Amino acid sequence: MAVVPMQRVNICALKKDRKQILEALQRKSVVEICDVMKEGQVFHKDDVSDTASQLSKNIQTGQKALQILDEYAPEKKPMLAFLHGRQEVSVEEYNLFRKIHPTANKIVRRLTTLEKIVITDRAEIIKNKLQLEAMEPWVTLDIPMNFEGTDSTGAFIGILPGAWTDEKLVEILAAYGPVETKIISTIGEQTCIFILGLKKYKDKIFDLLRMNGFARPMNLSDLSPAFFIENLNNENQKLEDEIQKSIKEITELSQKRDMIQFFVDYETTREEKYEVINRLLQSEHTFILTGYIPVTETEGLKKYLEANFDVDIQFKDPSPKADVPILLKNNSFASPLESVTEGFSSPNKNEIDPTSIMSLFYYLMFGLMLSDAGYGFLMASVCGFILLKFKKMEESWKKNITMFFYCGVATVFWGVMFSSYFGDVVDVVSTTFFGKTVSIPPLWFSPTAEPMRMLVFSMALGVVHLMTGLIMKFVQCVKNGQLLDGIYDAIFWFILIVSCVFVLMSSSMFMDIVGLTFILPAQVGNIAAVIALIGAVGIIAMSGRESKNKGKRIMKGMYNLYGITGYLSDVLSYSRLLALGLATGVIGTVINKMGSMSGSGVVKVIAFVVIFCVGHTLNFAINALGAYVHTNRLQYVEFFGKFYDGGGRKYIPFSTKTKYYKIKEN
Amino acid sequence: MENLGLVLAITGAAVAALASGCGSAVGVGIGGEAASGVISEDPSKFGKVLILQLLPGTQGIYGLLIAFITLTQIGVLGGDSNISTAKGAMYLAACLPMAVVGLFSAIKQGRTSVACIGLVAKKPDQFGKAMILPAMVETYAILALLVSILSIVGIGGMSI
Numbered sequence: 174m175a176v177v178p179m180q181r182v183n184i185c186a187l188k189k190d191r192k193q194i195l196e197a198l199q200r201k202s203v204v205e206i207c208d209v210m211k212e213g214q215v216f217h218k219d220d221v222s223d224t225a226s227q228l229s230k231n232i233q234t235g236q237k238a239l240q241i242l243d244e245y246a247p248e249k250k251p252m253l254a255f256l257h258g259r260q261e262v263s264v265e266e267y268n269l270f271r272k273i274h275p276t277a278n279k280i281v282r283r284l285t286t287l288e289k290i291v292i293t294d295r296a297e298i299i300k301n302k303l304q305l306e307a308m309e310p311w312v313t314l315d316i317p318m319n320f321e322g323t324d325s326t327g328a329f330i331g332i333l334p335g336a337w338t339d340e341k342l343v344e345i346l347a348a349y350g351p352v353e354t355k356i357i358s359t360i361g362e363q364t365c366i367f368i369l370g371l372k373k374y375k376d377k378i379f380d381l382l383r384m385n386g387f388a389r390p391m392n393l394s395d396l397s398p399a400f401f402i403e404n405l406n407n408e409n410q411k412l413e414d415e416i417q418k419s420i421k422e423i424t425e426l427s428q429k430r431d432m433i434q435f436f437v438d439y440e441t442t443r444e445e446k447y448e449v450i451n452r453l454l455q456s457e458h459t460f461i462l463t464g465y466i467p468v469t470e471t472e473g474l475k476k477y478l479e480a481n482f483d484v485d486i487q488f489k490d491p492s493p494k495a496d497v498p499i500l501l502k503n504n505s506f507a508s509p510l511e512s513v514t515e516g517f518s519s520p521n522k523n524e525i526d527p528t529s530i531m532s533l534f535y536y537l538m539f540g541l542m543l544s545d546a547g548y549g550f551l552m553a554s555v556c557g558f559i560l561l562k563f564k565k566m567e568e569s570w571k572k573n574i575t576m577f578f579y580c581g582v583a584t585v586f587w588g589v590m591f592s593s594y595f596g597d598v599v600d601v602v603s604t605t606f607f608g609k610t611v612s613i614p615p616l617w618f619s620p621t622a623e624p625m626r627m628l629v630f631s632m633a634l635g636v637v638h639l640m641t642g643l644i645m646k647f648v649q650c651v652k653n654g655q656l657l658d659g660i661y662d663a664i665f666w667f668i669l670i671v672s673c674v675f676v677l678m679s680s681s682m683f684m685d686i687v688g689l690t691f692i693l694p695a696q697v698g699n700i701a702a703v704i705a706l707i708g709a710v711g712i713i714a715m716s717g718r719e720s721k722n723k724g725k726r727i728m729k730g731m732y733n734l735y736g737i738t739g740y741l742s743d744v745l746s747y748s749r750l751l752a753l754g755l756a757t758g759v760i761g762t763v764i765n766k767m768g769s770m771s772g773s774g775v776v777k778v779i780a781f782v783v784i785f786c787v788g789h790t791l792n793f794a795i796n797a798l799g800a801y802v803h804t805n806r807l808q809y810v811e812f813f814g815k816f817y818d819g820g821g822r823k824y825i826p827f828s829t830k831t832k833y834y835k836i837k838e839n
Numbered sequence: 840m841e842n843l844g845l846v847l848a849i850t851g852a853a854v855a856a857l858a859s860g861c862g863s864a865v866g867v868g869i870g871g872e873a874a875s876g877v878i879s880e881d882p883s884k885f886g887k888v889l890i891l892q893l894l895p896g897t898q899g900i901y902g903l904l905i906a907f908i909t910l911t912q913i914g915v916l917g918g919d920s921n922i923s924t925a926k927g928a929m930y931l932a933a934c935l936p937m938a939v940v941g942l943f944s945a946i947k948q949g950r951t952s953v954a955c956i957g958l959v960a961k962k963p964d965q966f967g968k969a970m971i972l973p974a975m976v977e978t979y980a981i982l983a984l985l986v987s988i989l990s991i992v993g994i995g996g997m998s999i
Binding site: 746798803 | 890893894896897903907908966968970974975981982985988992
């Protein structure tokens with residue numbers, strides 16, 4: 174129900190057992206490794222970062238291989254796969270993988286090679302296709318593209334801008350005749366031409382053509398265009414075949430997906446281990462491991478290690494200055510909210526774990542903000558079903574879903590109290606379809622009809638929440654042996670606020686505003702006023718006690734008393750309980766109304782069902798999000814603000830952080 | 840202008856839904872721009888940034904809520920829709936806190952959300968805190984909502 178006490182653990186053992194001991198520790202995941210001892214004459218740290226980086230490279234290639242498989246041979250995952258959790262394997266199976274490891278490594282590497290082949294081949298095909306396109310206009314030319322003429326002739330193969338005809342060509346070349354011209358093709362604004370002239374005029378013809386914008390084609394192969402195209406096509410076919418073959422091999426290898434996943438996990442585990450080895454102090458034949466272990470685990474670990482290895486294992490209480498990691502442990506009702514506490518910050522070592530006290534308020538407030546029995550029932554039943562059906566799901570998922578299960582239960586509770594069932598669906602359906610209004614009366618009252626009453630209730634709950642925070646502060650101070658600080662900083666405020674509430678409750682004006690019928694007698698109010706005064710004087714006198722100067726101390730105390738406005742705004746902040754609660758109910762009502770307004774007969778029923786489903790899904794999603802966010806806010810800002818700073822370091826044991834398989838200790 | 844009361848009241852309801860809706864649209868919009876940037880780098884953060892994007896969306900809903908309560912009170916959605924000019928003006932006034940605060944708080948909350956989306960992109964483990972910062976802005980929208988609701992319900996009971 175609180176922060177688990179930690180102990181320092183020192184394990185000294187023989188180096189030959191190093192692997193087994195580390196692997197056992199990793200599987201048990203009860204020790205957080207920390208290195209405090211300095212290197213000395215005998216003990217040194219071993220540098221194994223080479224192996225570690227090799228392992229991390231393997232992990233990367235393994236993950237890459239899995240990505241490739243997902244791309245080329247996607248796996249059909251069942252819906253909600255994440256709820257199934259990781260598959261369990263025994264230690265023996267895990268150890269046996271060492272034999273398969275080289276094969277897996279080979280497959281991983283083969284997959285990356287195959288992917289590379291596919292990628293380069295695809296790029297090559299695109300390149301070839303571009304060349305094919307460029308060669309297309311020349312296909313009727315039956316001599317090589319780089320043909321420059323014979324002994325006595327000069328040939329020009331190239332492109333002229335604009336449209337040309339044989340006559341026009343002959344005409345401009347008339348001075349250097351005789352020439353043979355041929356228009357190969359015309360594409361757009363360009364003409365592909367072939368000209369054969371006498372060798373002695375070759376330069377002159379070339380100059381003339383250049384003046385007209387003549388350009389040689391990009392690709393001067395020594396093959397005729399038709400041959401060239403055929404060759405490229407053949408090559409593309411070959412590349413295509415190779416791609417198909419590679420993809421087929423990848424698809425075949427996808428049957429080894431399990432093996433690759435195991436490979437990634439195996440290497441991850443080893444990498445984690447090597448990181449620890451890097452931090453171990455080692456002599457020639459022994460090594461020392463130091464860390465933190467929860468007190469509850471010490472006996473089990475000692476027994477296990479002493480039974481299996483030659484070890485010296487010692488436990489001692491950590492020194493008061495040590496930076497001890499924080500592990501929270503709560504009962505099953507509160508433990509789902511540990512992540513909420515840790516989301517703020519783990520408690521520092523002077524603080525108590527607020528999770529269990531917070532849990533009751535958390536569920537209640539969530540329920541108040543969603544406050545619809547229908548939504549709550551859906552939420553609780555879906556979460557409950559998942560919890561029963563998927564027993565093996567990961568711990569973090571399990572906690573989240575359990576949290577929403579309890580939130581759902583609380584929502585049902587408030588929904589029944591305030592009579593909200595999918596808004597006012599009972600009334601609307603009975604009126605619209607059966608012509609007779611049936612409504613379920615609220616067990617307590619209806620916030621839509623009496624918002625003021627709901628506001629008062631919200632704020633009252635807020636005062637209780639805040640006062641619980643002050644009591645937590647007091648308890649915390651007492652635990653740390655600062656009884657007086659507790660009285661000055663918590664109890665005085667507690668007295669002041671509570672008696673102020675009593676004073677208000679004896680004032681007829683205030684009671685009229687909030688619409689409460691009873692009123693406390695004036696004497697009670699007077700007594701409360703006196704007590705409030707005592708509290709206020711106490712705060713003025715004591716809250717500035719660190720100042721030596723008396724005047725300064727009083728000034729500081731008065732300034733701190735001004736902090737009462739903070740309490741006022743804190744209490745007002747709880748009005749969100751009303752606002753969000755009303756929002757759910759009223760929007761639900763709007764949806765039902767819209768549903769009942771359209772059509773008649775069967776159409777009306779269908780329209781109602783459609784609008785009902787879509788509308789309430791949206792309303793549920795938005796309001797559940799709002800309830801979640803604002804419940805957190807009320808805990809973090811209003812409640813934690815009174816006593817909790819956090820700043821502790823979360824306990825992260827040396828463990829197997831695998832992704833696909835869970836290694837089961839037998 | 841014998842129906843001036845009704846006109847004023849409906850104007851109030853419309854402004855509440857309109858202004859807070861616009862504010863939320865802007866807020867959620869800029870949130871979405873930032874969120875899509877984060878998702879392009881790391882698709883696995885979708886769930887987290889989606890929540891942050893949606894936070895400024897509540898003002899629009901509060902506006903709708905106020906509009907709806909007003910419409911019900913003045914009998915537009917069935918019932919007697921005959922109200923005095925004074926009462927209509929009061930409904931209009933009652934709608935204003937939600938309209939104005941909703942508009943501005945949603946835009947500011949959107950900007951806080953954008954900043955927090957950046958925070959989550961760099962430090963996903965700080966999601967809890969990133970969620971609280973935009974929620975602080977919303978407090979004022981909630982206070983405005985409260986004043987509007989209480990006023991509207993109160994006006995309904997008056998005989999002016």
